[in-house]
Amino acid sequence: MEYSSYLGQLLTLTMEEQASDLHLSAGHPPVLRIERKLLPILKEKKLTSADTQGLSFALMTEGQKNRFLKEKEIDFSYNFEDRARFRVNTFYQRGSVSVALRLVPDKIRTIEQLNLPEQMHQFCQQKQGFILVTGPSSHGKSTTLAALIDEINHLRACRIITIEDPIEYVFQDDKSIIDQRELYQDTLSFARALKSTFREDPDVIMVGEMRDPETMATAITAAETGHLVFATLHTNSAAQSIHRMVDTFPGAQQAQIRAQLSGSLIGIISQRLVPSLKGGVVPVCEIMLNNPAISNLIRENKIHEIPLIIETSYELGMRSLNRSLADLIRKKAISLENALSFSLSPEELRRLI
Numbered sequence: 001m002e003y004s005s006y007l008g009q010l011l012t013l014t015m016e017e018q019a020s021d022l023h024l025s026a027g028h029p030p031v032l033r034i035e036r037k038l039l040p041i042l043k044e045k046k047l048t049s050a051d052t053q054g055l056s057f058a059l060m061t062e063g064q065k066n067r068f069l070k071e072k073e074i075d076f077s078y079n080f081e082d083r084a085r086f087r088v089n090t091f092y093q094r095g096s097v098s099v100a101l102r103l104v105p106d107k108i109r110t111i112e113q114l115n116l117p118e119q120m121h122q123f124c125q126q127k128q129g130f131i132l133v134t135g136p137s138s139h140g141k142s143t144t145l146a147a148l149i150d151e152i153n154h155l156r157a158c159r160i161i162t163i164e165d166p167i168e169y170v171f172q173d174d175k176s177i178i179d180q181r182e183l184y185q186d187t188l189s190f191a192r193a194l195k196s197t198f199r200e201d202p203d204v205i206m207v208g209e210m211r212d213p214e215t216m217a218t219a220i221t222a223a224e225t226g227h228l229v230f231a232t233l234h235t236n237s238a239a240q241s242i243h244r245m246v247d248t249f250p251g252a253q254q255a256q257i258r259a260q261l262s263g264s265l266i267g268i269i270s271q272r273l274v275p276s277l278k279g280g281v282v283p284v285c286e287i288m289l290n291n292p293a294i295s296n297l298i299r300e301n302k303i304h305e306i307p308l309i310i311e312t313s314y315e316l317g318m319r320s321l322n323r324s325l326a327d328l329i330r331k332k333a334i335s336l337e338n339a340l341s342f343s344l345s346p347e348e349l350r351r352l353i
Contacts, residue, residue, distance in 0.1 A: 001051060001054065003051075003054035003055050003057070003058040004058045006055070007055050007058045007059065008080075008081070010022060010024075010030050010041075010055075011080045011084070011086070011101075013032075013041070014032060014101070014103055015083065015084050015103065017032055017034060018034065019032035019033055019034045019103065020033050020034070020036075020102065020103060020138075021033035021100060021101060021102050021103070022086075022099075022100075022101040022103070023038070023098070023099070023100055023101075024047060024051075024052050024055055024056070024098065024099040024100075024101075025047065025052065025093070025096075025098045025099075026047055026048060026049040026051070026052050026096040026097070026098070027046055027047070027096075028040065028046055028047065029041050029042065029044040029045060029046050029047065030044050030047065035275070035279060035280055035281070036273075036275060036281060049095070049096040049097070052096060052097045052098060052099060053096075053097045055099060056068075056090045056097045056099045059076075059078050059088055059090070059099070060074075060076070060090075064076055067184070068090055072091065072092050073089070073090065073091040073092070074088075074089070074090050074091075075087070075088070075089050075165055075166055075183075076088050076166045076184075077104075077166035077167050077168065077182070078101070083106075084103060084104070084106060085103075085104040085106070085168065085169075085170065086101045086102060086103055086104060087101070087102040087104055087166060087168050088100070088101050088102075088166075102138075102168075104168045104169060105143075105169075108146045108147060108150045108169050108171070109143070109147060110147055110150075110151065111147050111148075111151065113147075114140075114143065114144065114147055114283060115282060115283055116144060116147065116283055116285065117285055117287060117319065117324075119287050119289075119317045119319070120144075120147075120148065120269070120287075121151070122317070123148055123266065123267060123269075124148055124151040124152050124155060125155075126228055126266055127203075127228060128223065128226050128227060128228055129223050129228060129229070129264055129265065129266035130219065130220060130223035130229050130231070130261070130264045130265045130266060131148075131228070131229070131230050131231075131266050131267055131268075131269075132230075132231055132232070132233055132241055132265075132267075132268045132269070133145050133148075133230065133231070133232050133268075133269045133271065134232065134233045134234070134235045134236075134237075134238070134240075134241045134268060134269065134270045134271070135234075135235075135236070135270055135271040135272055136234065136236065136272070137234055138273075139271055139272050139273045140271055140273050140283055141232045141271060142168050142169070142208075142232070143169075144269065144271060144283070145206060145230055145232060146168070146169040146171075148230060149162070149171065149178075149204070149206055149230065150169075150171060152176060152204055152228075153171060153173070153174045153175060153176040153178060154174045154175060155175065156175055156176070157175045157176060158175075158176040158177075158203040158204050159176065159177050159179075159200075159201055159202050159203050159204070160176050160177070160178045160179070160202065160203065160204040160205075160206065161178075161179050161180075161181065161197050161200060161202040161204070161205050161206070162178065162179070162180045162181065162205075162206040162208070163181050163183070163187065163190055163193040163194060163197075163205075163206070163207050163208060164180065164181070164182055164183070164206075164208035165182065165183035165184075165190070165208050165209065166182050166183065166185075167180050167182045176204075179200075181193055183208075190207060190208070190209070190210070190211060190212075190215045191212065191214040191215045191218060194207060194215060194218045194219060194222065195218055197222065197227075198222070198225075202227060203227065203228065204227065204228045204229075204230070205219075205222055205227050205228070205229045205230070206229075206230045206231070207219055207229065207230070207231040207232075208231075208232065209231070209232055209233075209234075210231050210232070210233060210245075212248075213248045213249050216245055216248055216249075216257075217249075217257070219231055220257070220260045220261060220264055221260075223264040223265075224260060224263065224264045233245070235270070236270065236344060237270050237286060237307070237321065237344060238268040238270055238286055238288035238306060238307075238310065239303050239304065239306040239307055241268050241270070242261065242268075242298060242303050242306070243303055245257065245261065246258055246261070246301075246303075254301075255301075258298050258299055258301060259299055261298055262290075262295040262296070262298040262299040263295070265290045265295075265298070266289070266290055267287065267288055267289045267290055268286075268287075268288045269285055269286070269287055270285065270286040270287075270288075270321065271283055271284070271285050271286075272284045272285075272321070272342050274325070274328070274334050274338050274339065274342050275334065275335075275338050276333055276334060277332060277333060277334060277335060278333070282328060282333055282334060284321065284324045284325055284328060284334075284342065285319065285321070285324055286310065286319065286320055286321040286324065287310075287317065287318055287319050288306065288310050288318055289313075289316065289317055289318050291313070291316065293309050293313075294306060294309055297309065307320065311323070321342075321343065321344060322343055322344075322345060322348055322349045322352055323352065325339040325342065325343055325349055326339075326349060326352040326353045329353055330353070336353070
């Protein structure tokens with residue numbers, strides 16, 4: 001098999017079918033994910049272990065190949081003939097290579113085009129502080145983050161630095177200057193790159209993922225010292241996000257982190273992509289905005305009370321996940337069954353609707 005040519009055919013098909021993902025695993029034909037459903041490409045033969053390795057190596061540079069063979073898994077971005085970008089994760093399973101490719105849309109969509117709540121615009125108008133975009137894996141965090149950063153790019157003259165693993169959306173400078181740094185290619189770690197930004201004169205910093213206490217502490221400090229910082233976390237709610245950040249640190253440090261967060265946090269967006277009745281998916285968001293009540297709860301370690309504040313502060317721009325789900329049910333955008341499966345409190349959702 002001529003792997004480069006076959007890979008090109010598969011990537012072209014992924015684009016034509018508007019699939020979100022392409023999966024290559026030994027013992028299976030290539031598989032597309034379309035509207036969140038896995039669909040094998042039945043006309044293709046099952047891939048062998050040699051096929052998946054050959055296809056994965058066709059995606060990699062020599063340096064990436066060496067790192068993959070040493071570390072057994074790798075994340076990187078792949079530019080396909082200047083027609084599309086893919087986020088790639090390659091890994092070993094039972095001794096064979098598997099590949100997961102996520103198609104990254106070539107155009108960064110706006111908040112309106114993504115059907116995100118209009119409250120999102122206020123995050124782009126901030127000059128200093130900490131904003132978190134959270135949610136499960138593969139639920140649109142990177143896409144939402146790109147929309148927020150690009151709106152700032154079109155709004156005002158800023159110096160924006162992003163730290164990503166890998167770079168997904170490529171920004172085109174408008175009013176802002178945007179420098180995008182990719183892990184391993186442009187820097188050795190998130191924490192190291194984030195510390196370096198203090199000497200690079202940024203107005204806005206975007207951290208693709210906060211994976212360790214050092215990165216979290218530096219991001220919070222950056223938000224305290226005059227920067228607008230965006231970051232993501234794999235968590236299910238605003239309260240869980242704060243718990244996760246605080247609990248990452250040793251007990252003796254947690255009071256200090258809570259105090260810093262209570263002062264620097266602007267808000268948290270917790271997002272899901274729910275199947276739409278019209279086909280495709282629709283974003284559903286919990287939005288927490290930091291105000292004196294929320295700040296006090298964080299500082300006093302009463303984080304479990306935050307959901308009640310969100311639920312009762314709709315007129316202030318906050319919205320709970322259940323309220324967002326209920327609104328979409330009333331608009332006949334999503335089914336009750338799907339809404340209940342995504343709700344963190346199904347019984348409360350039933351009462352709401």
